Amino acid sequence: MGDWRGMLDQLVRERGRALFGYAYVLTGERDQAEDLLQDALVRAFRSGRRASSLDAAHAYVKRAIATAFIDRARRASTRPRTAAGDLQDWVGHLPVAADHAPRVTTALDLQSALLTLPPRERACVALRFIDDMTVADVADTLGLATGTVKRYLSDGIARLREAMPDLELHDSETAAVDVKGGGER
Incomplete structure (x- = not known):
């Protein structure tokens, strides 16, 4: 034992x-x-x-x-659901160094945007971009098909970009999905 x-x-x-x-x-x-x-x-x-x-x-x-x-x-x-603390209350309790304020703000904005994603999208995005796993590794880790992971990543990135238009996430393994039914991006 x-x-x-x-x-x-x-x-x-x-x-x-x-x-x-x-x-x-x-x-x-x-x-x-x-x-x-x-x-x-x-x-x-x-x-x-x-x-x-x-x-x-x-x-x-x-x-x-x-x-x-x-x-x-x-x-x-x-x-x-019960009334939980507001994200601003949570952020207000974090220690922030003055010289790192822009980076901290960006990190908090990203954290806030990540928290809006559904659980599976959030897990896929976290594994892909924070842990720098390949799509196949994410699929293997979560027990999903690679196509499913690609869809979750595409949807998750789209939602993150809505919340943070300046966010730069480049994923060479996935292709953008145009859900508007045609037209160019």
Whole structure:
């Protein structure tokens, strides 16, 4: 039983920050990201089986994070919503260094725009552009077809550009989809 504990310790020690960062990008809130990462680690290691390598364990936990996030979003959409804090309240509590203000503002705008995306689009965009995965890797990580990932990426990028017209996202693996039914862009 010590085998999986050693792998878990090594994973958290060496890749914990990256996994937390991924969870944070999906949730947008520190507490929720911590809970999501904890749930994913429990899912990944509850059977007591040892992963074949640190990379395999990392990939498995990352997929568990995405799956748990999508499951939570699906469950939350069926429950009545309570009045939650406004994004401006959340932003107001963040420490901001004066010399980094433009970059921080852009990052917060991007985070805000990401939070408007549906869960699957957000997961695809985060894996593709933040983790710099290929479309095939995103599809493999999320257990989706590559065409489905391309569609989620196309829709997600379009929504992000509506919110942030100056956003520069170049994806050589996907082609823009014109949903207006013809005409040139």
